[in-house]
Amino acid sequence: MLSEYAVDPAAIGADWRTFKDLIDRFGSDKGRLISRLPAKWERKVIQAAREAGVPDVRMTDIVERLRDSKHKVVDFSRAYDHDADWIDNALREHAARPFRAIICDADRAACSEAMGPDDCSDAHALFRTTTSCDVTRTAEEIAEALHTITAVSKEVDIVDPYFDLRPTKGNYLATLVSLLGRLARDPGQSKAIRIHFRDHDTRPSAELLARDGSAQVGGLLPPGYRIELYAWSQRQGGEDFHDRYVLTDLGGIMIGAGLSADGPGESAAFTLLNFEHAQGLRSRFAYGSTVYTRIGSAVRIRDDGSTELF
Template sequence: MHSEYAVEPAAIGADWETFRYLIEKFGFDKGRLISRMPRRWERKVIAAAKEAGISDVRMTSLVDRLRNSSKNRVADFGRGYDPENSWIANALEQHAERPFRAIITTTTEQTCAEVIAPDLCDEDNDLISAPISCDVPRTVDAISTALLPLAATATDIDIVDPYFELRPLGQDFVGPLAALLSKLAANGCAGKTIRIHWHTHVSRPTPQDLAIVAPGLTKGIIPQGFVLQLFEWDEIAGGEDFHDRYVLGDCGGIMVGAGLSAVGPQENATFSLLADRHAATLRQRFTAGSSVYRLVGQAIELRDDGSATLI
């Protein structure tokens, strides 16, 4: 769903025009993400720009752009980095272990087919072209893998599916959720809050009753430091229908066609990337005081120690 690119700080920071041209190629809504390699990638870009002699005015714009948009463009994929080696040596080593979509660098040495120069990063280049929608098999692994880049980068995540069910009633919603949480923990992500939003129905237990059984339904799937919050919503008369499914974070969002339950490889769900501002607007529908939907009862908070609290 999202392609990972290794972008050399010295290459993107070589001059203002190169920086402006390259930085706009990346973002969650574009399907292309810059790998945080090294960990302080933005600082390396700034240092390279200063060394290149970019003017103070342009430096201010460059720093502001990095500060305000890195959350939407740069993602930590858990890459190793040896500061004793050159950037390109690190990139090639990581590429051999887990391939990037492309390595963008100013090196003049053709080290592999995926190495490209900054001025070749146009939409006609197959290594740069990235789909913003695709069909994802409705399996536990495929769904969780497609959601991982967004979930790993977001501070907290909103999972919106009107039919989401913790109870084993024929559809497996817990499997993809558990796999996503496991992959987040394996990726070294610190504790996150995952909010799950579903539609009210007469067949659903009350929040008080669900708080009693929910710890058993989620036993062993919540990593240390993570929190699950469960919200039940109703439509407001004359207002928006509650039908669409999303996974939303503070860095972007994905619209999910057929739903977030795993039913098997014979079916696909269409995953489509949302524009950043659209994703932020959709998140507001599922917050306290929302005028789009009405919260039913109290939310439930589940923690890694098996406790459940009405909030």
Template sequence: MHSEYAVDPEAIGSSWENFRFLIDKFGFDKGRLISRFPGKWEKKVIEAAKEAGVRDVKIQSIVDRLKNGKKARIVDFQRDFEHGESWIKNALREHRARPFHAIVSLNTQEACTVLLRVDDCEDDHTLFCAPISRNVRRTIQDIAVHLNLLVAASKEINIVDPYFDIRGIGGDYRGFLDQLFAICQNYNFTPRRIRVHFGHHDSRPPDHMLRADAERRLNGHLPTDIELELNEWAEKPGGEDFHDRYILSECAGIMVGAGLSPAGANETATFTLLDDTHAQALRARFAPDAEVYTKIGRSVLVRPDGSATLI
């Protein structure tokens, strides 16, 4: 659902008009993300704007927008950058190692099929088109591919699915978790937590049995520095329905139509990017002190060493 773009600091900083045009094209809710490439990308943009003669009042606007929007637009996947070489040479070399979706640069003379000029960055351009909803085949691999960058960029992932069950009832949810764990292992970031929120049902085991079951079924599955939290919620009489499925994080959110359990390549689920503000409002419904739904029992926290505790 998301694509990573390399954006040359000199291209976006070449004028206030170019900055304003480009920065609004990116965001988790738009499906396009700017790679922090190099590591001090924002500083390079500001330097480029100053060198281009952008007025001080507009420089301050650039600083403010970069600061306020860095979590919503810019991702840092710790890409390699050789400071003795030009930005475009670095981008092309890194693209060969780990492809960007496209490269936005003032230098478009290089032989590369994914180079874009600033004025190419329109929604109808093949390399810039980013649908905010699509049908995704319900295989573990396809679902994981469309969650890849959101999971990789987030410190906390919230999986909301009323039917989620690690016992394998109703779908291969453990296989889905294994794919998320694999994504996390591909990116070397700080520790993170995956929080699962599922619906109450009489067939659900009490929290102490869920703890024992999770310890038995998930031992050896969690990567280092990843914790898994299992939470059961019940609807309140006359309150919000607990039906829709989501992937929510501090960065963004995706609504999932038919659910997250794999059902085979012949079925699809509709994935839709959520507006950032809406995504955070939905995420707040499942905060530890939230009161939209009734929390059932205690949460189960599974640690990388395979142990599980009630919290």
């Protein structure tokens, strides 16, 4: 559901109106993310604007918008050779791991996936995105739909009131294992995957959850990863705990039927969430939340299989 775009800093920064129009078309809720190529992409945009003579008042706007666009410009672990120009870097990376498109000035277009800033509209096939779709409820299909947003995010909250690692309570484990397998292909990251579920008197204790969870997923966690399991209850007269999400620092996805891999004959609706909405939902499951009540100890499972109650 999310596509990676290489955007030439010179092409977006040389004109304020072009910058304003393009930056507003990106974000996880739009289905488009700008690849951080190079690592200091924002500085390159500002430099291009200054070299083009953009007025100071517009420069201030560009700087402020870039500061507020951290969820739009994302590190996809791309290599960058500072001795080569931007388009050569983009083409090399595109050959190794294709972008959805390379946005650059028309005279620099050098492949069929290149497009100019003026072409960036939903009418263009390379810019058209899907923000809602049905996903077949197999572990592989669900994990594939979640891979991009979880791989490039620093923080991941999986919210499903019925999430359960026990095989008799749905096939959530298969989805989690499949997602971890994909994330393991993206080395050099470190993050917590926090899983939030609804408390129930039939659920195992935190001690049993730590023991069984470590045996089930401990050896599958990529280096630097950890899983944290949290139980929550509804407050009387408060919000119902029913909806399912995957929420991150970049945005989120609302998931209709849940994350259990119940088979190829079923599907779940996946819908990208507005960035601010996703952050508001994340706050419901943060420390000190006043929306739901955290129950008992949480469980932390590290990549070496060790566990901790906290």
